[in-house]
Amino acid sequence: SREDGVLDSNDRLLEDVDRNIVEDVTKFLFQPPDAPRGSGFDLVALNIQRGRDHGLPPYTKFRNFCGLRPLTGFNDVEALGPFVAELGNVYESVDDIDLFTGLLHEPATNDTGIVGPTLACLLVTQFSHLKSGDRFFFDTSKEEFGFTDDQLANIRETTLASVMCENLRIPQLPENVFIQASNKNNKLVNCRKLKGTLDLRLFRE
Known part of the structure; x- marks a missing residue:
């Protein structure tokens, strides 16, 4: 009450x-x-x-x-x-x-x-x-569906900010897009510096 x-x-x-x-x-x-x-x-x-x-x-x-x-x-x-x-x-x-x-x-x-x-x-x-229950969950241990260790390591290093910068026309984003941008703890970064975290070469067969 x-x-x-x-x-x-x-x-x-x-x-x-x-x-x-x-x-x-x-x-x-x-x-x-x-x-x-x-x-x-x-x-x-x-x-x-x-x-x-x-x-x-x-x-x-x-x-x-x-x-x-x-x-x-x-x-x-x-x-x-x-x-x-x-x-x-x-x-x-x-x-x-x-x-x-x-x-x-x-x-x-x-x-x-x-x-x-x-x-x-x-x-x-x-x-x-x-x-x-999701056989495609990204860190599944089932080899026939899961990622390799190198692929998983790269995925875990990839941020949502870098994915957004790669795919959207955004000039800058905070490194952690889940937290409000702050000049003290979560500064805005030029998207050119945030791109390219995901190494697609690791996912080519």
């Missing part, structure tokens, strides 16, 4: 990261500028409905998949935080809790940053599968 937030460097109130979702996406999502107030969509409701439409198992099934202990009931504060009892007013059983609802409620731990253990597990699993 706004009362529990903290002030940023400009004395603006920042809301805590918790189970509550800001009204911008629970009341005004995709609301046209000239539409009556409150006629937008609710992202939370949409996510829950999409989970049901696609047949996602309940939250407890994913806890089991991630090797976490079963829920003890609607009093399981350790697993689902201090407001877990409120879920008992909505669901008949803990096995009915929608995945998105459970993920919003579970408190973060020191090991999982700002998300709870189940969501951390699912994020790691998903990104791991995206990498390992």
